[in-house]
Amino acid sequence: MEEHLTVGRVAELAGVSVRTLHYYDEIGLVRPAERTAAGYRTYSPGDVERLREVLAYRRLGFGLSEIADLVGDVSTDPIAHLRRLRGLLVARRDQTDAMVAAIDRELEARAKGVTVSPQEQLGMFGARLYDTIGSAYTSTRRTDPRIAAQIWAGLGDARTVLNVGAGTGSYEPYDRDVTAVEPSAVMRAQRPAGSAPCVAAAAERLPFADQSFDAAMAVSTVHHWRDPIGGLREMRRVARRVVVLTFDACEPGWRDRFWLTRDYLPEFGDLLADFPSLAAMAEPIGAVAEPVPIPWDCTDGLFEAYWRRPRAYLEDHVRRAVSTWTRVGQEVEHRAVRSLRDDLASGRWAERNGDLAGLEATDLGLRLLIA
Numbered sequence: 001m002e003e004h005l006t007v008g009r010v011a012e013l014a015g016v017s018v019r020t021l022h023y024y025d026e027i028g029l030v031r032p033a034e035r036t037a038a039g040y041r042t043y044s045p046g047d048v049e050r051l052r053e054v055l056a057y058r059r060l061g062f063g064l065s066e067i068a069d070l071v072g073d074v075s076t077d078p079i080a081h082l083r084r085l086r087g088l089l090v091a092r093r094d095q096t097d098a099m100v101a102a103i104d105r106e107l108e109a110r111a112k113g114v115t116v117s118p119q120e121q122l123g124m125f126g127a128r129l130y131d132t133i134g135s136a137y138t139s140t141r142r143t144d145p146r147i148a149a150q151i152w153a154g155l156g157d158a159r160t161v162l163n164v165g166a167g168t169g170s171y172e173p174y175d176r177d178v179t180a181v182e183p184s185a186v187m188r189a190q191r192p193a194g195s196a197p198c199v200a201a202a203a204e205r206l207p208f209a210d211q212s213f214d215a216a217m218a219v220s221t222v223h224h225w226r227d228p229i230g231g232l233r234e235m236r237r238v239a240r241r242v243v244v245l246t247f248d249a250c251e252p253g254w255r256d257r258f259w260l261t262r263d264y265l266p267e268f269g270d271l272l273a274d275f276p277s278l279a280a281m282a283e284p285i286g287a288v289a290e291p292v293p294i295p296w297d298c299t300d301g302l303f304e305a306y307w308r309r310p311r312a313y314l315e316d317h318v319r320r321a322v323s324t325w326t327r328v329g330q331e332v333e334h335r336a337v338r339s340l341r342d343d344l345a346s347g348r349w350a351e352r353n354g355d356l357a358g359l360e361a362t363d364l365g366l367r368l369l370i371a
């Protein structure tokens, strides 16, 4: 027989007050349905499971109405809830670790009498985005063979290759002599054993002599650089050939064509406000641009990857591996996901996007710059 627990016992085990439990009951968040012979409410295993979710989301800082939406979502089973909670907790832990590390660095600097600039002080909140979100990366961000073939063709016959903003090493060619550059410690730590040597540095200041590589490549990273044009010039300085996978921020057509940015996340446009146009990036390095179509079953979970698989965007681990979702903020993210979930359930998404069903690949603004 299932064990049922009294309100007092549940409060004791969970470390919350009986009053809190009564309140959750009153507002319908966790409503134990069973009664003892004396008429007291008791919690079934199912009620306890739901309460555990509520308390965990509460601890993560969600408001009660948001929690009601999250736990009331009938399309999410207990395992999916646990996965989502785990992803959120790991992201929180990484964020805390990054802040502690930043404070340690500042304490060390101050102990030595070094002045810490306002930029460095504020850096702990945002600049090291990939130290915060990086641990989710490897779950979905894997080399897509078709995009890789296009990048590797762009490298021509280069034997020595510098991979700038290398992350965990996706798209590094196996048959060439690769050196990686990656500023985030969290990303460097996830590079598989045996992968190319990796230098802790940023694109804007590459610690290499002029023309020391046959080619320099950069994949899905330029939009994170403090100074994209400066970084591209650095690549041009250290290598004879430059290959960059980026996107055309100034051609709004694809943003309107891509249902995710058009119908659910228009805020994406704001993130691109300061990002240079494709022409402004191509000109200083003398590059030409070619479109990079995204296959319908793209294995690299980049932002646009799931254009024909909309349900993937409901998955927390999918979103956590793409910085856009962290950068728009939790409120916007939850609104967009809720609205997509509703449209998928009601059939509205399928109605609007029926034309995608037969497409093998599509152009969503990804471009390969080759110089």
Ligand SMILES: C[S@@+](CC[C@H](N)C(=O)[O-])C[C@H]1O[C@@H](n2cnc3c(N)ncnc32)[C@H](O)[C@@H]1O
Pocket (backbone or CB within 6 Å): 130, 131, 141, 164, 165, 166, 167, 168, 169, 170, 171, 181, 182, 183, 184, 187, 201, 202, 203, 204, 218, 219, 220, 221, 224, 225, 226
């Ligand atoms: C979306 S990931 C791409 C990683 C890898 N190139 C790939 O395709 O999987 C972006 C990477 O750029 C790195 N990054 C951020 N700012 C950078 C900078 N100024 N210079 C070089 N890399 C940077 C991040 O730490 C992160 O690893």
